[in-house]
Amino acid sequence: MLFDTCALLWSTLDPDSLTGQEREIAFSDIESGQAAVSSISFWEIGIKIKYGKLELGMSLENYLKRIHKFNRFEIIPVDEIIWMENIRLDWDHRDPADRTIVATAKLRELPILTRDLLIRNFYRNQGWP
Numbered sequence: 001m002l003f004d005t006c007a008l009l010w011s012t013l014d015p016d017s018l019t020g021q022e023r024e025i026a027f028s029d030i031e032s033g034q035a036a037v038s039s040i041s042f043w044e045i046g047i048k049i050k051y052g053k054l055e056l057g058m059s060l061e062n063y064l065k066r067i068h069k070f071n072r073f074e075i076i077p078v079d080e081i082i083w084m085e086n087i088r089l090d091w092d093h094r095d096p097a098d099r100t101i102v103a104t105a106k107l108r109e110l111p112i113l114t115r116d117l118l119i120r121n122f123y124r125n126q127g128w129p
Contacts, residue, residue: 001029002105003113005041036074038104044097
Protein backbone atom coordinates (compact mmCIF):
# COMPACT_ATOMS: atom_id res chain seq x y z
CA MET A 1 0.00 0.00 0.00
CA LEU A 2 1.45 3.36 -1.05
CA PHE A 3 0.56 6.19 1.32
CA ASP A 4 0.07 9.60 -0.23
CA THR A 5 1.63 12.53 1.61
CA CYS A 6 -1.46 13.34 3.69
CA ALA A 7 -2.00 9.70 4.64
CA LEU A 8 1.63 9.53 5.76
CA LEU A 9 1.29 12.65 7.89
CA TRP A 10 -2.03 11.63 9.44
CA SER A 11 -0.83 8.11 10.18
CA THR A 12 2.43 9.20 11.78
CA LEU A 13 1.50 12.49 13.46
CA ASP A 14 -2.26 12.71 13.89
CA PRO A 15 -3.94 9.28 13.81
CA ASP A 16 -7.06 10.74 15.46
CA SER A 17 -7.79 12.59 12.21
CA LEU A 18 -8.32 9.22 10.51
CA THR A 19 -11.69 7.52 10.60
CA GLY A 20 -11.81 4.15 12.32
CA GLN A 21 -11.78 2.33 8.98
CA GLU A 22 -8.90 4.43 7.66
CA ARG A 23 -6.92 3.84 10.84
CA GLU A 24 -7.53 0.09 10.60
CA ILE A 25 -6.31 -0.03 6.99
CA ALA A 26 -3.30 2.23 7.61
CA PHE A 27 -2.06 0.58 10.78
CA SER A 28 -2.65 -2.92 9.48
CA ASP A 29 -0.34 -2.13 6.55
CA ILE A 30 2.20 -0.34 8.75
CA GLU A 31 2.34 -3.18 11.28
CA SER A 32 2.62 -5.86 8.60
CA GLY A 33 5.41 -4.04 6.77
CA GLN A 34 3.18 -3.50 3.73
CA ALA A 35 3.32 0.32 3.88
CA ALA A 36 5.29 2.31 1.34
CA VAL A 37 5.81 5.99 0.64
CA SER A 38 7.36 7.80 -2.31
CA SER A 39 10.39 9.89 -1.44
CA ILE A 40 8.65 12.78 -3.21
CA SER A 41 6.34 13.00 -0.18
CA PHE A 42 9.26 14.30 1.88
CA TRP A 43 9.98 16.91 -0.78
CA GLU A 44 6.29 17.90 -0.70
CA ILE A 45 6.34 18.16 3.10
CA GLY A 46 9.50 20.28 2.94
CA ILE A 47 7.97 22.65 0.39
CA LYS A 48 4.85 23.07 2.54
CA ILE A 49 6.99 23.80 5.62
CA LYS A 50 9.13 26.28 3.66
CA TYR A 51 6.09 28.28 2.57
CA GLY A 52 4.33 28.19 5.95
CA LYS A 53 1.55 25.80 4.91
CA LEU A 54 2.54 23.03 7.32
CA GLU A 55 3.93 22.80 10.83
CA LEU A 56 5.19 19.39 11.92
CA GLY A 57 6.13 20.31 15.47
CA MET A 58 9.65 19.16 14.62
CA SER A 59 12.18 19.70 11.85
CA LEU A 60 11.81 17.77 8.62
CA GLU A 61 15.12 16.08 9.44
CA ASN A 62 13.75 14.87 12.79
CA TYR A 63 10.57 13.69 11.12
CA LEU A 64 12.62 11.67 8.63
CA LYS A 65 14.66 10.20 11.49
CA ARG A 66 11.41 9.23 13.18
CA ILE A 67 10.17 7.50 10.02
CA HIS A 68 13.48 5.63 9.68
CA LYS A 69 13.57 4.75 13.40
CA PHE A 70 10.28 2.89 13.26
CA ASN A 71 11.32 1.26 9.97
CA ARG A 72 7.70 0.58 9.07
CA PHE A 73 7.62 2.27 5.68
CA GLU A 74 9.47 1.28 2.55
CA ILE A 75 10.65 4.60 1.18
CA ILE A 76 10.65 4.32 -2.60
CA PRO A 77 13.19 6.61 -4.25
CA VAL A 78 12.09 8.52 -7.32
CA ASP A 79 14.30 7.33 -10.17
CA GLU A 80 14.31 7.85 -13.93
CA ILE A 81 11.84 5.00 -14.46
CA ILE A 82 9.30 6.66 -12.18
CA TRP A 83 9.91 10.06 -13.80
CA MET A 84 9.30 8.55 -17.24
CA GLU A 85 6.05 6.94 -16.04
CA ASN A 86 5.07 10.30 -14.53
CA ILE A 87 5.51 11.92 -17.94
CA ARG A 88 3.60 9.12 -19.72
CA LEU A 89 0.52 9.39 -17.49
CA ASP A 90 -2.48 10.40 -19.57
CA TRP A 91 -3.68 12.67 -16.80
CA ASP A 92 -4.20 16.41 -16.99
CA HIS A 93 -2.96 17.05 -13.46
CA ARG A 94 -0.02 19.36 -12.87
CA ASP A 95 0.91 18.54 -9.26
CA PRO A 96 4.32 16.83 -9.55
CA ALA A 97 3.97 15.06 -6.21
CA ASP A 98 0.56 13.58 -7.03
CA ARG A 99 1.74 12.53 -10.49
CA THR A 100 4.84 10.89 -9.02
CA ILE A 101 2.86 9.07 -6.33
CA VAL A 102 0.47 7.71 -8.97
CA ALA A 103 3.35 6.74 -11.29
CA THR A 104 5.07 4.93 -8.41
CA ALA A 105 1.91 3.08 -7.45
CA LYS A 106 1.22 2.14 -11.05
CA LEU A 107 4.73 0.75 -11.61
CA ARG A 108 4.66 -1.16 -8.32
CA GLU A 109 1.03 -2.23 -8.81
CA LEU A 110 0.12 -0.83 -5.39
CA PRO A 111 -3.11 0.65 -4.13
CA ILE A 112 -2.84 4.21 -2.84
CA LEU A 113 -4.13 5.32 0.54
CA THR A 114 -5.56 8.75 -0.25
CA ARG A 115 -8.58 10.95 0.23
CA ASP A 116 -7.62 13.01 -2.82
CA LEU A 117 -10.52 12.70 -5.26
CA LEU A 118 -8.39 13.64 -8.26
CA ILE A 119 -6.09 10.70 -7.52
CA ARG A 120 -8.95 8.37 -6.68
CA ASN A 121 -10.82 9.20 -9.87
CA PHE A 122 -7.76 8.72 -12.05
CA TYR A 123 -6.08 5.79 -10.33
CA ARG A 124 -8.71 3.20 -9.50
CA ASN A 125 -6.33 0.89 -7.62
CA GLN A 126 -6.61 2.93 -4.42
CA GLY A 127 -7.09 1.83 -0.86
CA TRP A 128 -9.06 4.40 1.07
CA PRO A 129 -12.62 3.28 1.70
